Amino acid sequence: MPTSPAPRMIELAHVERRFRRADGTAVNAVNDVSFVIPEGEFVCLVGPSGCGKSTLLQMLAGLLDPSEGDIVVGGKAVTGPGPDRGVVFQKDSVFPWMRVIDNVEYGLKCRGVPAAERREIARTYLKHVGLSHVERAWPRELSGGMLKRVAIATVFANGGRVLMLDEPFGALDYVTRHQLQEVLLNLWNADGVGTRRTVLFVTHDVDEALSLADRIMVFRAGDQVDDIPVSVNRPRTTDSLLLPEMVAIKHKLLHHLGLDHNAAPGEAAA
């Protein structure tokens, strides 16, 4: 088990983000959030919509500046987006005017990786996500689930040590979502213990968080309200979700989400 102390990958110190409403009043989307994530950890950010989890991810990605506080990733302060941090967006971001393989290569191409080398890397990841047969296809010919696979392959191929996924599977059907969770976990595992990438995965699906995460952070109204380690062994199956430890965490999460009406009071408070 990877219990040896891994180096710090992501550090947030008193990060805040304010937005200005149309009427001029300020709203805090993220309130004084601080945490440290060690390298190789799979972290899920959970919370109701509007809790600030996506805003947090955007700041980590460098697409949004924090109003206050510092964000350090891999020892460097975040000042803008960069290939060290890959992002899979909720909406489809695959470029429709490039063929699938060109999409997967694009980040590498931007950094001047030689054509043969980047094609090799792109093919490897397309194979991982099960899309080798459509490498010459146009994105419009693919289904929503396949487009997500392309986006995941692109981000992995680009080689960032931190991956951020913002409700990536939210719009997909149950079966596709589970297939993609498996694809993601397999890719993450393929790097091997000790060299795994650090993953931040935003979701509002409690079961998804339980089956994926090493650690679940809960947000509500811009505040970080909980930070729960999930030590259940991998690979996890649907049965893993029925383990007492998982059930206890699930009750806790549902409580945070305001859905614990049926839970025993003792369990919810645990």
Next chain:
Amino acid sequence: MSDAENRQMTKGSSPTAASGGRLTAKPVVGVRLMGRRAVAALDPLRLAGIVVFVAIWQACTAALSPIILPPPLNVVRRLFGDFLDAPSLSYYGVANPNLYANLLYTAENVVIAVVSGAIVGVVAGLVSARFGVVRAIINPIMMTAGTVPILVAAPFLLIWFGVGRASAVCLVIFYVTVILYLFAQRAANNVSPIYEEFARTLGATQRQIVFDLLIPATVPEILGGLRIALAGSWGLEAISELLGSQEGVGKVLEVLAGATDTEGIMANLLMLGFVAIVVDAAAGWAVRRLANWNAGLMAERN
């Protein structure tokens, strides 16, 4: 010539006449629709419409004198006759007494104007979509130019450049620039910001974002605008030649109008319409080739 033969030839010549008229009548209706319809040019309903149009035309000629409305067949015959050699034109001072040389002159001007207008319009449109300051400066000018009928500029152009190629070309350049500015700007604004965000997280530079994202993403809409501009340019070029030129289809129309040669005028219009259709079809083909990733176009898998 027998009556039956006559009718057959009338039918045969009809498609160009009717759709030529339609194209100049409503050039700004919808690019994509026109694109797909051009492919289905042999739609039976369209053919029926053309046949009815020619039939009504033919019927009207029975009641009207040929000076007012010449019969369709005479117009076609006149077009074929004058195309390579029309000695009557030399009496009126047209430099080249045939239709093809004048058509070529007009076509040259259209090409020069469309190419230069498109370059200016597209660059200005894309830049203005990305930079608020540029937009604030250029938008009012382009919007004004877009609302004022472009022909009011003609007198100024005549003063500045005199009668000749420059005035006509400038008028068409204005027209093309305004249309493509608006199309390019709208196309750039329609590109979802998600693509740029994704590219930035992948490590793309500003330059790469422009060349790998902004330009390819806007190509289909810009080509659509180019097609509209091209269709309108033919008419506008001919009109601007009416205002004073020694050559060109517009000049030929002017002298024929002076001679009240209705048949000759209609033969010219028929030719102009036919050329516009061919050019539009070619442009449509180019759109499908250059933007074959676009879901709005025909699916061609390879």
